[in-house]
Amino acid sequence: MGQSISIPTANPFQSSSFFSSSSSKRGPGFFTKLQIPVAKPKDFPALIGSCMSAASARTQEFLTFSDPEGKFCPSPQVLNQVFLATYIARSVGLDITDTFNCTTMTPEQRILLGADWVWALLEKPTKNPRVQIAVRVLHLPEMGAGPPESGSESIQMAQMESSSRSVCERMVEFCTSIGKDCYALFLFFGKRDDRENIYGVLSNNFGAAVGKCSQIDRALIENFLKGAKTFETPSGMMQAIVAKKKGDPLTLVVKFS
Amino acid sequence: MAATQDVKGKGEGGDQNFDYMFKLLIIGNSSVGKTSFLFRYADDAFTSAFVSTVGIDFKVKTVYKNDKRIKLQIWEGLLRGAQPSLVLFSSLQRCAPAEGFQSDTAGQERYRTITTAYYRGAMGFILMYDITNEESFGAVQDWSTQIKTYSWDNAQVVLAGNKCDMDEERVVSVDSGRLLAEQLGFEFFETSAKDNINVKQTFERLVDLICDKMSESSDTDPAVTTGAPTAKLTDSAPPLQPQGCNC
Ligand SMILES: Nc1nc2c(ncn2[C@@H]2O[C@H](COP(=O)(O)OP(=O)(O)OP(=O)(O)O)[C@@H](O)[C@H]2O)c(=O)[nH]1
Ligand SMILES: [Mg+2]
Numbered sequence: 001m002g003q004s005i006s007i008p009t010a011n012p013f014q015s016s017s018f019f020s021s022s023s024s025k026r027g028p029g030f031f032t033k034l035q036i037p038v039a040k041p042k043d044f045p046a047l048i049g050s051c052m053s054a055a056s057a058r059t060q061e062f063l064t065f066s067d068p069e070g071k072f073c074p075s076p077q078v079l080n081q082v083f084l085a086t087y088i089a090r091s092v093g094l095d096i097t098d099t100f101n102c103t104t105m106t107p108e109q110r111i112l113l114g115a116d117w118v119w120a121l122l123e124k125p126t127k128n129p130r131v132q133i134a135v136r137v138l139h140l141p142e143m144g145a146g147p148p149e150s151g152s153e154s155i156q157m158a159q160m161e162s163s164s165r166s167v168c169e170r171m172v173e174f175c176t177s178i179g180k181d182c183y184a185l186f187l188f189f190g191k192r193d194d195r196e197n198i199y200g201v202l203s204n205n206f207g208a209a210v211g212k213c214s215q216i217d218r219a220l221i222e223n224f225l226k227g228a229k230t231f232e233t234p235s236g237m238m239q240a241i242v243a244k245k246k247g248d249p250l251t252l253v254v255k256f257s
Numbered sequence: 258m259a260a261t262q263d264v265k266g267k268g269e270g271g272d273q274n275f276d277y278m279f280k281l282l283i284i285g286n287s288s289v290g291k292t293s294f295l296f297r298y299a300d301d302a303f304t305s306a307f308v309s310t311v312g313i314d315f316k317v318k319t320v321y322k323n324d325k326r327i328k329l330q331i332w333e334g335l336l337r338g339a340q341p342s343l344v345l346f347s348s349l350q351r352c353a354p355a356e357g358f359q360s361d362t363a364g365q366e367r368y369r370t371i372t373t374a375y376y377r378g379a380m381g382f383i384l385m386y387d388i389t390n391e392e393s394f395g396a397v398q399d400w401s402t403q404i405k406t407y408s409w410d411n412a413q414v415v416l417a418g419n420k421c422d423m424d425e426e427r428v429v430s431v432d433s434g435r436l437l438a439e440q441l442g443f444e445f446f447e448t449s450a451k452d453n454i455n456v457k458q459t460f461e462r463l464v465d466l467i468c469d470k471m472s473e474s475s476d477t478d479p480a481v482t483t484g485a486p487t488a489k490l491t492d493s494a495p496p497l498q499p500q501g502c503n504c
Pocket of ligand 2: 291292293308309310334
């Protein structure tokens with residue numbers, strides 16, 4: 001991941017295409033600087049997995065960054081944005097967005113549905129989603145929630161509408177309502193005993209816990225990580241999702257970084 | 258919100274600062290233009306990129322009518338109904354998912370279980386089809402059945418034939434749109450989110466219809482004041498009192 005820091009190798013003043021993204025076909029536009037140069041994997045799940053890994057590696061750089069003066073600390077929102085920007089840039093670069101797209105939620109949807117973004121594996125001709133992965137990032141509690149999503153009336157209203165349930169519960173309810181081909185993925189940007197790595201708990205079966213557990217919250221989901229001996233890779237996760245029989249439950253713990 | 262006539266709070270979040278709150282729903286097949294229509298109305302903007310809405314979304318806009326501030330809470334999405342046992346987001350009913358429930362893969366069916374709670378709270382619907390898409394017009398009947406099944410009886414409906422800027426690609430005539438609206442007892446507009454044709458008018462007409470209905474039935478039908486199940490959202494509002502809308 002070290003080499004991925006986007007210091008342009010060519011002097012930007014000599015490279016006429018540095019800032020142009022449209023005039024040269026796939027020339028080194030601004031966004032390509034966010035990408036980590038690796039060999040392009042051949043199979044599709046690995047291709048998607050590589051985009052997720054790249055985004056995680058990039059985010060990890062910010063997650064582990066510590067300002068010697070202790071003044072500057074990237075906020076939770078910034079970390080989410082770094083992840084998404086890197087993921088999107090890379091998936092566009094690899095040309096996979098027709099088959100696997102990424103929809104970021106509006107501020108209202110983030111509150112109502114509990115998801116930060118939704119990945120979808122699309123059916124070929126119709127572009128209907130065949131599999132969806134709703135993603136919620138969980139930050140270390142001491143990061144704080146960041147400034148509340150301020151301002152607009154509709155956001156205040158969404159908060160009122162949703163206030164009776166936790167974010168995690170809202171997300172699980174949303175995914176459960178769609179069915180077994182919609183997964184909830186909770187992304188931990190650092191966990192208590194390993195603050196420097198990115199982990200995920202993916203399941204299409206959190207709904208099973210709704211009746212049994214008093215509450216679906218961070219602690220409950222983090223327990224999945226505690227119990228895990230081995231972790232899936234992002235590519236392995238995508239492989240498992242694609243290979244799974246329709247209707248079967250699937251729960252995985254994944255190490256993203 | 259971008260709209261200039263929006264009411265801002267008097268330093269307390271703005272939630273008390275309106276006379277009425279109407280909950281509206283925009284429904285119709287995928288890609289007919291529901292998101293674009295709402296985006297045009299609330300933010301006066303349009304984008305030609307198509308990003309299918311995940312689940313549901315909503316925006317708030319405040320309008321004035323006869324010196325009354327009416328807050329519109331406008332929901333949109335593929336809000337297709339489901340059995341009441343699968344209702345989500347209902348604060349009254351929280352149910353475990355039905356065992357063995359399988360989602361259809363078709364985009365339109367995908368979010369059907371998110372829906373009934375939204376229908377029941379709605380006072381008005383914009384049922385939308387795309388004049389360049391026969392299938393979306395064919396589905397209007399079906400959507401209308403959804404409204405009749407899941408919403409309260411006094412809900413008002415406007416049928417909107419969207420994308421009327423694309424006349425060269427039209428496959429649904431104005432007359433067949435109007436005829437169907439007549440048969441279903443709905444008002445009718447052809448609209449364009451792109452060229453901003455009849456967008457505001459559609460919402461204004463819907464608000465008028467709701468106001469008319471309110472003043473008409475307020476003396477006799479207490480359901481008007483209590484019918485909306487989104488109690489949490491309306492609690493803070495002055496109740497929809499029998500003085501009607503004065504409009
Ligand atoms: N020409 C034209 N295009 C429009 C109009 N309204 C929407 N579109 C386009 O039609 C496509 C679909 O619009 P959306 O608003 O995303 O459709 P939707 O009904 O929200 O679709 P779902 O979210 O999948 O339910 C987009 O590419 C829009 O730019 C219109 O009035 N005229
Ligand atoms: Mg939409």
